[in-house]
Amino acid sequence: MTALLQVEGVGKRFGEFAAISDVTLDLRGGETLGLIGPNGAGKTTLFNMITGFLKPDAGSLRFDGAAIDRLAPAQRVARGLVRSFQKPMLFPALALRENIAMAARQHAGRGLSWWGGARATRAANDEADRLLIEAGLQHRAEARVADLAYGEQRMADLLIALALRPRLLLLDEPTAGLAPDEARRLLAIIRRHDEGTSVMLITHEVEIAFAACDRIAVLNLGRLLCLDTPAAVQAHPAVREAYLGALAA
Amino acid sequence: MMGYAAIQVLNALSFSALLLLTGLGLSVVLSLMNFVNLAHGSFYLLGSYIAVHWLASGAPWWMAFPVAFLATALAGALLERFPLRAFYARPHLMQVLLTYGLSVIFADLMRWGFGAQILSPELPEMLQGVVFLFDMPFPLYRLFIIGAGFAMALALWLLFDRTMWGAVVRAAVSDRGIVETLGIDTRRLFAAVFMLSAGLGGLSGALGAGMLAAYPGLDEEVLILALITVVVGGLGSFGGTVLSALVVGFALTFSKVWFPEFANLAAFSAMIALLLARPNGLVAPPLRQL
Amino acid sequence: MSLSRLALPMAGLAAMAAVAALSGDFQLRFLAEILLIGTAVLSLDLLIGFGGLISLGHAALFGSAAYAAAIAAQHLGASLPVMLGIGIAMGTAVAALMGLVILRAGSLFLLILALLFGQIVWEICFHWREVTGGADGLRGLPPLSLGPWALGDARSLFVLAGLLALGSLGVARSFVASPLGRALIGTREQPIRMQALGYTLFSVRFRALLVAGAMAGAAGSLYPFVNLYVGPQSVHWTLSATMIIMLVIGGVGSLWGAFLGTAVYLALQTYVGAWTDRWQLCVGLLFVLTVLVMPQGLASGFLRLTRKGRTP
Numbered sequence: 110m111t112a113l114l115q116v117e118g119v120g121k122r123f124g125e126f127a128a129i130s131d132v133t134l135d136l137r138g139g140e141t142l143g144l145i146g147p148n149g150a151g152k153t154t155l156f157n158m159i160t161g162f163l164k165p166d167a168g169s170l171r172f173d174g175a176a177i178d179r180l181a182p183a184q185r186v187a188r189g190l191v192r193s194f195q196k197p198m199l200f201p202a203l204a205l206r207e208n209i210a211m212a213a214r215q216h217a218g219r220g221l222s223w224w225g226g227a228r229a230t231r232a233a234n235d236e237a238d239r240l241l242i243e244a245g246l247q248h249r250a251e252a253r254v255a256d257l258a259y260g261e262q263r264m265a266d267l268l269i270a271l272a273l274r275p276r277l278l279l280l281d282e283p284t285a286g287l288a289p290d291e292a293r294r295l296l297a298i299i300r301r302h303d304e305g306t307s308v309m310l311i312t313h314e315v316e317i318a319f320a321a322c323d324r325i326a327v328l329n330l331g332r333l334l335c336l337d338t339p340a341a342v343q344a345h346p347a348v349r350e351a352y353l354g355a356l357a358a
Numbered sequence: 359m360m361g362y363a364a365i366q367v368l369n370a371l372s373f374s375a376l377l378l379l380t381g382l383g384l385s386v387v388l389s390l391m392n393f394v395n396l397a398h399g400s401f402y403l404l405g406s407y408i409a410v411h412w413l414a415s416g417a418p419w420w421m422a423f424p425v426a427f428l429a430t431a432l433a434g435a436l437l438e439r440f441p442l443r444a445f446y447a448r449p450h451l452m453q454v455l456l457t458y459g460l461s462v463i464f465a466d467l468m469r470w471g472f473g474a475q476i477l478s479p480e481l482p483e484m485l486q487g488v489v490f491l492f493d494m495p496f497p498l499y500r501l502f503i504i505g506a507g508f509a510m511a512l513a514l515w516l517l518f519d520r521t522m523w524g525a526v527v528r529a530a531v532s533d534r535g536i537v538e539t540l541g542i543d544t545r546r547l548f549a550a551v552f553m554l555s556a557g558l559g560g561l562s563g564a565l566g567a568g569m570l571a572a573y574p575g576l577d578e579e580v581l582i583l584a585l586i587t588v589v590v591g592g593l594g595s596f597g598g599t600v601l602s603a604l605v606v607g608f609a610l611t612f613s614k615v616w617f618p619e620f621a622n623l624a625a626f627s628a629m630i631a632l633l634l635a636r637p638n639g640l641v642a643p644p645l646r647q648l
Numbered sequence: 649m650s651l652s653r654l655a656l657p658m659a660g661l662a663a664m665a666a667v668a669a670l671s672g673d674f675q676l677r678f679l680a681e682i683l684l685i686g687t688a689v690l691s692l693d694l695l696i697g698f699g700g701l702i703s704l705g706h707a708a709l710f711g712s713a714a715y716a717a718a719i720a721a722q723h724l725g726a727s728l729p730v731m732l733g734i735g736i737a738m739g740t741a742v743a744a745l746m747g748l749v750i751l752r753a754g755s756l757f758l759l760i761l762a763l764l765f766g767q768i769v770w771e772i773c774f775h776w777r778e779v780t781g782g783a784d785g786l787r788g789l790p791p792l793s794l795g796p797w798a799l800g801d802a803r804s805l806f807v808l809a810g811l812l813a814l815g816s817l818g819v820a821r822s823f824v825a826s827p828l829g830r831a832l833i834g835t836r837e838q839p840i841r842m843q844a845l846g847y848t849l850f851s852v853r854f855r856a857l858l859v860a861g862a863m864a865g866a867a868g869s870l871y872p873f874v875n876l877y878v879g880p881q882s883v884h885w886t887l888s889a890t891m892i893i894m895l896v897i898g899g900v901g902s903l904w905g906a907f908l909g910t911a912v913y914l915a916l917q918t919y920v921g922a923w924t925d926r927w928q929l930c931v932g933l934l935f936v937l938t939v940l941v942m943p944q945g946l947a948s949g950f951l952r953l954t955r956k957g958r959t960p
Contacts, residue, residue, distance in 0.1 A: 273846065458893075
C-alpha cells in the first residue's frame with residue numbers, strides 16, 4: 110500500500126525552542142493514524158505544518174505522491190487535506206446549518222459564486238442537513254453557533270470538516286472536554302465516514318487512540334519516539350518511560 | 359551644494375524628531391493596550407496652541423514645554439477615564455470610530471477656542487534667528503527641536519529600558535496575563551501609559567509649533583504622519599519607531615526637494631512600497647504561534 | 649417573486665414619485681446628493697459591515713469615478729449610459745488596484761494602506777491641473793442626457809439617483825445573501841477557519857472590493873451632474889472618514905441604514921450649518937453618542953423601537 114501522506118525530516122523552531130525536530134512518518138491510504146504525546150510534544154505544530162498554516166524550517170511534505178510544501182492552506186484543502194481545530198473554530202454569528210453549508214459550497218466549487226448562487230446554496234444546505242441528521246443535531250440547524258452547548262460545538266466543528274469530503278482528515282483533540290457518551294457518538298461518526306477517508310487523530314486520551322487507531326505515532330519533545338501498531342506501541346519501553354511515565358507523574 | 363544638502367538633512371532631522379515624539383506616544387498605547395487612538399493628533403494640536411499662548415504671555419519661555427506636556431497629559435487622563443478605558447477590549451473598528459469622533463469634536467472645540475487662523479509662536483530671543491552652516495542659513499529653533507526631540511527620545515528609551523516601570527510595561531506588551539498574575543494593577547499602568555502618550559503628543563506639538571505653526575486641520579495631518587510612522591516602524595518596537603521616524607521624515611523632506619509638485623505622492627508611494635515589502639514594519643515583532 | 653418581496657421596492661418607488669412631485673428644486677438636488685453619497689456609503693457597508701474591512705480610502709473609488717465621468721462628459725457629452733459605464737469601470741479599476749495594495753495586511757495596516765492609497769489618488773486629482781482642474785475642480789459640465797431627453801433638471805436627477813439607490817440596495821441584498829457574501833462574512837468572523845475550508849482570504853475580499861468599487865463608481869459617475877461640479881474634496885480622505893461616520897450613524901451592516909446615516913449627516917451639515925458655525929461639533933457629538941450608546945446605529949435602534957411597539 111502506498112503512502113497517502115509522507116512527512117520527511119520536518120523541523121520547526123520558535124527562536125531557541127525546537128518545537129519539532131526531524132520528524133519522518135507516513136500515513137497509508139485508508140488508515141487511522143493516532144498522534145499522541147504529552148503537552149508540548151509538538152502535535153499541533155506538526156498539524157499546522159501539514160495543513161500549511163506554518164512553514165517548516167526543514168524537511169518536505171508529500172500528499173498523494175505530489176510535493177505540497179509550497180501550497181497555501183486553501184490549496185491543500187482543495188486536494189482533500191482537511192483539518193479541525195483544537196478549540197472549535199466556528200462562525201459564531203451564523204446559524205449551525207450555515208456554518209456547515211459554508212464548507213459544502215466551497216467543496217462544490219461554488220464558494221465564491223453570486224449569480225446562480227441560489228442553487229448552490231440549496232444544494233449546500235441539503236448537504237448540511239444530511240450531516241446534521243446523521244449527528245442528531247437537525248433540531249439545532251437554525252441556532253446561532255454561539256448559543257450551542259460545548260459538545261454541540263465540537264460536533265459542529267467535525268461536521269464542517271466532513272462537509273469538505275476529506276481524503277485525509279486531521280483531527281486535533283476532537284473529544285477533548287466531552288462527556289464519554291458524547292465522545293462515543295463523535296467517534297462513531299468519524300468511523301462511519303472513514304471509508305475512503307484516512308484520518309490522523311491527535312489525542313491525549315490514550316484509550317481512544319488505542320481503540321480507534323490502526324497505528325500510533327508517539328511524539329515527545331518534538332521528536333518521533335515510535336510509529337507502530339497499538340500493541341507494539343504499548344510495549345515499547347521508550348514510550349512507557351517517556352510518555353506513560355510523564356503522564357503518571 | 360554641500361550646504362544645501364546639509365540644510366535639507368537638518369530639516370529632515372527636525373521633522374523626524376517631531377514624528378518620533380508623536381509616534382512614540384501613539385505606538386506605546388497601540389502596542390501595550392492594543393488601542394488605536396485617532397485622537398492623538400488633537401493632543402499634538404492642543405500642545406501647539408498651549409505653547410503659542412504661553413510664549414505670548416511673557417512667562418518664562420522654557421516652561422511652555424513642560425506645561426504643554428502636563429496639560430495634555432491631564433486631558434489624556436480625563437479622556438482615559440471616560441470613555442476610552444471601556445474600549446480597550448473592543449475591536450479596532452469601535453476604537454477607530456470612537457477616537458475619530460472625539461477628534462472631530464476636539465477639532466471643532468479648538469477652532470472655537472483658538473480661532474481658525476494660522477498661529478505662529480513668538481520664539482524667545484535666544485532661539486530666534488539663524489545659524490550659518492556651509493554659508494547657508496538654518497533656523498536656530500530647528501536645531502533646538504532636533505536637540506530637544508532626540509534628548510527626550512533618549513530619556514524615554516532609558517525610562518522603558520532601564521527602569522523597573524519600563525520593564526513592567528515591556529513585559530505587559532509581550533504578555534499582559536503574566537504581568538497581571540504578578541499582582542500589578544494593569545488599569546493603573548494603562549492609565550499612566552495613556553497619560554504619558556498624550557503628554558508626548560502635547561510636547562511634540564509645543565516643540566513643533568515653532569516649525570509647523572498651529573492651525574485647524576494640522577491635527578489630522580500630524581495624526582496621519584504619526585500613524586504611518588508607527589505602522590512602518592513595526593508595532594511594539596522602540597527602535598523600529600525611531601528608524602521609521604527618520605525614514606518618514608527624510609522621505610517627506612527630500613521628496614519635497616526632488617518632486618516639489620508631487621511631494622506627498624512620491625513619499626506616500628514610497629511608504630506603500632515599504633509596507634508591501636515589509637508588511638510587519640521595519641522591525642517586526644516576533645510572531646506568535648497559531 | 650412573492651408580493652412581499654416586491655412591496656418594499658414598490659413603496660420606495662411610490663415615495664420617490666410623491667417626493668418628486670411635491671418638492672422644490674433645492675430639496676430635490678439635496679435629496680439626489682443624499683441618495684448618491686448614500687449609495688457610496690452602502691458600498692462601504694459591504695466592506696465594513698460584512699467583511700470587517702475598515703477602508704479609510706473609499707472616497708478614492710467614488711471620487712475617481714466622478715472625475716472620470718466629468719472629464720469624459722467634457723469631451724463626449726453626458727450621455728447617461730456612457731457616464732454610468734465609465735464610472736463603474738473606473739470605480740472597479742481603482743478598487744482592483746487598491747485591493748492589490750491594501751488586502752495584503754491585517755486590519756490596522758489595511759486602514760493605513762487604504763488611507764495612503766486614497767491620498768495618492770487625491771494628490772493626482774489635486775496636482776494634475778491640465779486634466780482635473782487642480783484645486784478648482786471641473787466646472788461647466790454639460791447636463792446629463794439620455795438620447796433626445798435632457799436629464800439635467802433637479803427632478804430627473806432625483807429620480808435617477810433614487811433608481812440607482814434602489815437598484816444598488818437590491819444588488820447589495822443579493823450580494824449579502826449569495827455564497828460570495830456569506831464567504832465575506834466568514835472571512836470577518838473566522839479568517840483562519842475560512843482558510844481551513846479552502847477559501848483564499850484575498851480572493852473573497854478582492855471580489856467584495858470590486859463589487860463595492862463598481863457600486864461606488866456608479867454613484868460617483870452621477871455625482872458631478874447634481875451641481876455640475878466636481879472638486880478634489882470628493883476624493884479626499886476626510887470624505888472617506890465622513891462616509892464611515894454616516895455609516896455608523898445609520899447602522900453598520902444594515903444596508904438601508906447607509907441612506908439614513910447620510911441623510912442625517914448632510915441634513916445636520918446643511919440645516920445646522922446654516923444656523924451655527926458649530927455644526928461639526930454637533931456631528932462629532934452625535935457620532936460619539938451613537939458609538940457609545942447605540943453602536944448598531946440608528947437603523948437598528950429604529951427597528952427595535954418599532955418592534956417593541958408591535959409586540960404587546
